[in-house]
Amino acid sequence: xxVLVAPDGFTGTLTAPEAARALADGWLSARPGDEVDLCPLSxxxxxxxDVLEAAAPASRRVLVETTGPLGExxxxxxxxxxxxxxxxAVESALACGTALLPPGPPAxxxxxxxxxxxxxxxxxxxxxxxxxxxxxxxLVGLGGSATTDGGAxxxxxxxxxxxxxxxxxxxxxxxxxxxxAGHLPxxxxxxxxxxxxxxxxxTDVDVPLLGPHGAAHGFGPQKGASPADExxxxxxxxxxxxxxxxxxxxxxxxxxxxxxxxxxxLGYGLLVLGGRRQAGARAVAEAVDLAQRAAAADVxxxxxxxxxxxxxxxxxxxxxxxxxxxxxxxxxxxxxQVRLDAALxxxxxxxxxxxxxxxxxxxxxxxxAPASALAARTAQxxxxxxxxx
Numbered sequence: 489x490x491v492l493v494a495p496d497g498f499t500g501t502l503t504a505p506e507a508a509r510a511l512a513d514g515w516l517s518a519r520p521g522d523e524v525d526l527c528p529l530s531x532x533x534x535x536x537x538d539v540l541e542a543a544a545p546a547s548r549r550v551l552v553e554t555t556g557p558l559g560e561x562x563x564x565x566x567x568x569x570x571x572x573x574x575x576x577a578v579e580s581a582l583a584c585g586t587a588l589l590p591p592g593p594p595a596x597x598x599x600x601x602x603x604x605x606x607x608x609x610x611x612x613x614x615x616x617x618x619x620x621x622x623x624x625x626x627l628v629g630l631g632g633s634a635t636t637d638g639g640a641x642x643x644x645x646x647x648x649x650x651x652x653x654x655x656x657x658x659x660x661x662x663x664x665x666x667x668x669a670g671h672l673p674x675x676x677x678x679x680x681x682x683x684x685x686x687x688x689x690x691t692d693v694d695v696p697l698l699g700p701h702g703a704a705h706g707f708g709p710q711k712g713a714s715p716a717d718e719x720x721x722x723x724x725x726x727x728x729x730x731x732x733x734x735x736x737x738x739x740x741x742x743x744x745x746x747x748x749x750x751x752x753x754l755g756y757g758l759l760v761l762g763g764r765r766q767a768g769a770r771a772v773a774e775a776v777d778l779a780q781r782a783a784a785a786d787v788x789x790x791x792x793x794x795x796x797x798x799x800x801x802x803x804x805x806x807x808x809x810x811x812x813x814x815x816x817x818x819x820x821x822x823x824x825q826v827r828l829d830a831a832l833x834x835x836x837x838x839x840x841x842x843x844x845x846x847x848x849x850x851x852x853x854x855x856x857a858p859a860s861a862l863a864a865r866t867a868q869x870x871x872x873x874x875x876x877x
Contacts, residue, residue, distance in 0.1 A: 489875060491515055492785035492817075494527040494778060496769075496804035497535050498793040498824055499632070501858035504528035504535045505542075510859040511789055511822060514866030522870075525785065527776055531692035531803045532750075532768020533631020534587060536579040537567045543775045544569050550617060554609035556588040557602040557634040564606075566614045575625045576614035580751055581632035583607045584641075586711065589634050597712025600662025600720060602635040604754050608645025615685055626685055628758060629768055630751035631692030634711055636703050636721045637661040638728045639757015646761075647674045661704075661752065662717075664724035669734025676736045679762050687763035690771045691750035694802040697725055697743040701801075703753040711752070725753055732760055747802070769807035778808075783815040787873065791862070795823035795843075800836045809837035820873070822866050824854070842869050 493511045497504040508528040516524060530536040541547050549565040556562045564582035569575040581587065583606035589597055611626065618624030635641070637660055644657035653671035656663055695701045704713070704721035713721060729743045739760045742748060747765040748756040755765065773779070782788055790808040792799060799805045805821055812819035818839035826833075826843040833841045844865045845854050854861040 489519070489786045490523045490525070490784060491787050491789055492525045492527055492781050493789045494529050494808050495791040496529055496531060498791070498858060498862070499534070501793070501824070501855065502862070504530055504539060506859060507791055507862065510862040511791060511866050514863030515789065515870045517863065518867040518870035525781060527778065527781060529769065529776070529778070529804045529808070530629065530772050531631055532629035532690040532771070533692050534579070534581050534585060536629030536631070536690070536768065536772070537565065537577060539772055540569065540577055540775055541567055546570055550613065552610055552613040554583050555606035557584045557606070558589070558598065559603070559605070560588070562588060562606065564610055566610060566617060568617055574619055575627050576617045577627040577629065578607070578610045578614050579629045580604070580607045580610070580754060581629070583610055584635045584751070584754070585632045586634040587632070594710055594712040597634065599636060599708060599711045599713035599717050601660035602711070603637055603641035603658050603660045604633070604635050604639055604752070604757070605641035605645045605658040607754065608642040611642060611646060618685070624685060625688060627688045627690055627771065629690045630755055631768060633751040633754060635661065635754065636708055636711060636713065636725070636752035637664065638697065638703070638725050638753035639755070639760070640664055640667070640728055642754060643675070643678065643757050643761065647678050661721045661724050664728045665720065667727055667731045669731045672731055672735035675732065679736060679738070679760065682762050687758060687761060688771070689747060689750070689755050689758040689763045689765045690768035691747035691755050691765055692768050692803055693750050693798060694746035694767065695749040696745065697729060697748040697753050697756045698722065701749070703749040706749065707752065736760070767802045767807065769802065769804045773807050773811060779811050779815065782811045782817050785817050788812045788817050788819045789822070789866070790819060791822045793824040794827060795821055795825070795841055796827040800832070805838070806836065813837045820869060822862065822869060840869070
């Protein structure tokens with residue numbers, strides 16, 4: 489039997505390549521005669537550049553000095569991919585991701601102050617790396633952010649200068665309740681200056697900017713936002729949208745677009761800049777020829793840290809399920825935790841979903857040795873999976 493192993497990373501424990509290796513080791517320990525093809529994936533979040541780089545050996549990295557979500561200095565790369573259209577790829581989490589925050593539980597994070605300002609420097613460097621003439625693309629992976637500022641910090645950084653309005657926009661999502669259209673006289677010119685660039689927001693989710701599944705309410709808690717903070721951030725993002733639409737009427741309706749709420753609303757900021765949205769998992773799937781490799785497999789094996797409602801809204805598992813359905817190849821998920829019932833698992837195009845941690849008492853041991861725990865659960869799945877006739 490031919491098995492294509494195509495997981496995302498398991499946040500906080502395993503990178504996508506590490507997860508792929510653990511899944512493959514577990515499967516082969518139970519069925520050593522099977523053929524296994526490793527194909528780690530990303531949805532635009534952490535590991536985005538690593539996966540793209542592995543699929544394009546001729547690519548090269550350019551290191552950029554920028555800032556993290558709380559203003560601390562960080563170095564982050566822009567990945568240059570050569571092809572018919574030159575592409576400069578950016579992983580936004582390397583400048584605004586939760587991995588850059590001080591250690592501690594989410595409740596100790598400053599969800600109101602985290603900013604995407606550092607992403608602006610990466611975008612500027614990516615654009616500067618494109619040819620002066622001819623076609624060029626800036627591909628921005630979105631996911632794993634610590635921020636909920638609607639991309640305000642990134643746009644302010646791109647606009648440059650040290651004006652009071654730009655300082656306001658770089659202070660994090662909580663400060664945006666005070667923003668008005670009059671603070672953004674530079675926005676139409678900034679948008680026009682990017683009109684010749686194919687700017688692609690490779691989003692990890694397809695949610696809008698506002699509402700129960702939007703940037704604040706849908707993802708605020710995992711960034712340390714309390715219920716009161718969520719309310720503040722929702723109000724702030726609504727004020728930001730109103731200010732943007734007042735300053736640049738061509739931006740009306742963008743807040744409702746799928747992916748606008750990705751990375752704390754950074755997706756919205758990129759749409760305002762004139763970008764277009766593509767599911768990050770799909771962009772990566774195309775880069776690694778996932779469809780062709782899935783068609784040659786008998787089973788697709790994927791995984792992520794937690795299989796929940798977000799998994800079916802544009803993340804890696806949803807993309808693998810789509811590709812598997814098109815190829816007629818069953819999809820098996822082994823996740824750290826499974827928070828979907830059997831009906832939703834089936835509706836998502838998945839043949840089987842198994843959790844590494846099924847009882848709270850198993851959590852500590854799993855976190856102590858995540859690769860071993862993932863391999864062990866995968867071996868159990870492999871033993872019960874029917875052999876090809």
